[in-house]
Amino acid sequence: MSLIGSLFSGVSGLRSNSQAMNVIGDNISNTNTVGFKSSRSVFGDLFSTILNNGSVTSQIGQGTQFVGSLQDFSQGAIENSTNALDMAIDGQGFFVVNNGQGNFYTRAGQFRINDNGVVADIGGNALQGFRITGGTVGTTLESVDLAGVQSAPNPSTQFTLGANLNAAAADDTNPDSTTTFTSPVSLVNSVGEQVIASITFTKKPVAGRWDYTVSLPAGNGTVNPATPNNSGSLIFDTSGNLTDILDQSAASIGVGDLTLTLDFASPAASGQTVTWDLANAAGNSNGKVTGFAAASNTNSVVQNGFPTGILTGLSVANDGTINGLFSNGQSESLFQVALADFLAPTGLTRTGQNLFAESGLSGQPVIAAPNTGGFGSVLGSTLELSNVDLAQEFVTMIKTQQAFQASARIITTTDDLLTETVNLTR
Incomplete structure (x- = not known):
């Protein structure tokens, strides 16, 4: 092999190491890029020249070549965020995003709700x-669309009234004394309107007896009079405990929950049955309505209905479930984030903006929910930082x-040798 060949070996070293420096520069410049995965250079020798008729002991290489770069998909550091839709994958997998033409894959979880109500990254994917x-959970992969999401109303089906009815109050035979007491009960109808029902108690001349009547505000509807429990009597013992209930016909029905039937008129809503919780599991009074010798009062009303609500906040669970928080105090699961993985992720094609595309070298994506199989979990209000190791990059840069x-010294030294060769003829 001539001296000229060593010149080309030096040139190959310059070319390959300059490309390696590009890889190092790309890594260092993306130190603060969320979800960025660093790369490392791969070199290979150029085919050798064989001297002396194929002797394996006389093979001389012709330099190096830059074969390519390999992506490092190791886990990056985790950082907390104040945005609920910032997400990080703890373990294997990629987020799946779509630009309207096809799917791409990324580890960068900086997501926001765009002007169309769709959860998207900064690039609009x-x-x-x-x-x-x-x-x-559905099985069809689709865009996470939160536009128009609201919590449907839940009509009341049960309420518990905490009240005391004054045992010392004058009964209704004395027209000069207050003999009635009204407890308002807030209920929700089938269209989500809050309606204040009134339970009016009247003290009777029989010891420990209070009659009750349930009514709705004028224009909101009526209480079905055909239901035996919509009016009746509560009977208290000498200790102020509820011991019996009489229906409309004054027949004893014992202590138990009462069923009320309400017909709503404005706005139009379905009639509904509401249970007044008065008894415990043993069939005795639950102690919420009492007949003590103290001023009549309402101390609590608990019911299980709620009106419609608008979306006010979001949270993300470890299994990728996006939960909506609504103005009516309810929480509802809306979407589950999908993750993708590949048999050979180093074969993915980089497309810029932290996105990867499927290629023939990566294999086809396997798409599933977080925390299933070999997929990692999703952390809400969290970001995965770049996995670039600055110390390692600087060491590699020095070596390069x-x-x-x-x-370069190979070239200058070879030049000196060639000069000496030319000078032999002088």
């Missing part, structure tokens, strides 16, 4: 997930610099 309906300088 929509996050993909599975819609949750009635607590059931030295290799570049040594390759």
